[in-house]
Amino acid sequence: MIVTTKQLFKVAYGRFAIGAYNINNLEQAYGLFLGNLRSKAPFIIQISKGARKYTDKRFLEAIIRVADGIFPEAIFAVHLDHGDEATCYDCIDSGFYSSVMIDASHESFEKNVEITRGVVERAHARGLSVEAELGMLGGVEEDIVGHVCLTDPDEAKRFVEKSGCDSLAVAIGTSHGAYKFKAEPGKKLGLHFEVIEKIQQLLPGFPMVMHGSSSVPKAEIDRINAAGGSMKDASGVPEEDFLPAAKKGVCKVNIDTDGRLVWTRVHREFFRDHPEKFDLRDPGKVFVEEYAKMLEHKNTILGSAGRLDEVRGRIQVDQ
Numbered sequence: 001m002i003v004t005t006k007q008l009f010k011v012a013y014g015r016f017a018i019g020a021y022n023i024n025n026l027e028q029a030y031g032l033f034l035g036n037l038r039s040k041a042p043f044i045i046q047i048s049k050g051a052r053k054y055t056d057k058r059f060l061e062a063i064i065r066v067a068d069g070i071f072p073e074a075i076f077a078v079h080l081d082h083g084d085e086a087t088c089y090d091c092i093d094s095g096f097y098s099s100v101m102i103d104a105s106h107e108s109f110e111k112n113v114e115i116t117r118g119v120v121e122r123a124h125a126r127g128l129s130v131e132a133e134l135g136m137l138g139g140v141e142e143d144i145v146g147h148v149c150l151t152d153p154d155e156a157k158r159f160v161e162k163s164g165c166d167s168l169a170v171a172i173g174t175s176h177g178a179y180k181f182k183a184e185p186g187k188k189l190g191l192h193f194e195v196i197e198k199i200q201q202l203l204p205g206f207p208m209v210m211h212g213s214s215s216v217p218k219a220e221i222d223r224i225n226a227a228g229g230s231m232k233d234a235s236g237v238p239e240e241d242f243l244p245a246a247k248k249g250v251c252k253v254n255i256d257t258d259g260r261l262v263w264t265r266v267h268r269e270f271f272r273d274h275p276e277k278f279d280l281r282d283p284g285k286v287f288v289e290e291y292a293k294m295l296e297h298k299n300t301i302l303g304s305a306g307r308l309d310e311v312r313g314r315i316q317v318d319q
């Protein structure tokens with residue numbers, strides 16, 4: 001069942017976070033539904049601008065509609081990740097998405113407000129909610145290269161009031177990709193909880209979103225490297241930071257890189273161990289299961305595992 005992102009945030013706020021997982025193809029979509037259902041978790045499917053361009057934007061939409069029919073007990077929202085204005089409007093008008101993200105964080109504060117405001121007006125008229133971004137995450141998100149600049153809590157309050165956005169991606173120390181933290185003596189690797197706490201104080205009840213949330217497990221990197229990869233110094237967000245962040249108002253946790261790492265590990269190991277094979281379905285089947293397993297683990301860490309019946313009940317009461 002496709003629900004609104006707002007409905008999910010309402011149940012999750014201050015208690016647990018909803019996993020927002022990026023998908024690009026059939027195998028990821030299948031593993032996504034299996035993993036979330038096995039762990040009985042509500043979830044958010046994220047489609048990025050790049051994913052819409054990878055083939056034809058209608059492919060993923062069709063796959064998700066079919067999956068919704070095959071797995072009627074699933075409860076999820078469909079979200080555009082890192083949209084520009086044109087992509088946001090296209091998604092809003094398509095009638096398929098639950099919410100969109102307008103990322104104008106590279107613009108000045110005033111310009112970011114103006115662009116976000118425009119998207120909010122059109123989205124709200126069609127019943128969609130809007131995620132905006134303030135501050136700059138580091139790393140590379142498809143074509144967006146960012147240099148870390150933490151969100152200023154006072155600016156966040158003004159931004160939310162002026163733009164009318166429904167949730168805010170905050171820069172709290174994370175970055176996109178597999179190389180998030182550089183180990184330096186005496187430096188704590190992890191989230192800036194003081195920023196999250198201040199934003200929650202200034203905007204009580206307002207959902208925050210955490211981008212760049214892959215934990216880049218060392219065991220995964222070691223296996224990739226042992227199977228011919230070369231990913232030195234990769235590091236991610238400590239898993240023990242997720243639930244404390246959720247309790248302080250982070251409702252949505254974006255995870256893309258960790259899924260790519262599972263894909264890379266599975267395929268590198270598969271062809272190393274079976275050099276004679278060439279059927280794409282053989283590693284594909286392994287990937288689906290491994291990706292599903294990863295999601296079950298993530299949902300446990302985020303506190304969303306086992307919440308499906310509760311969420312279904314709350315949504316029915318609200319309708």
Ligand code: 13P
Binds near residue numbers: 176
């Ligand atoms: P990761 O690169 O840490 O998975 O973050 C993904 C993300 O934030 C997508 O918007």
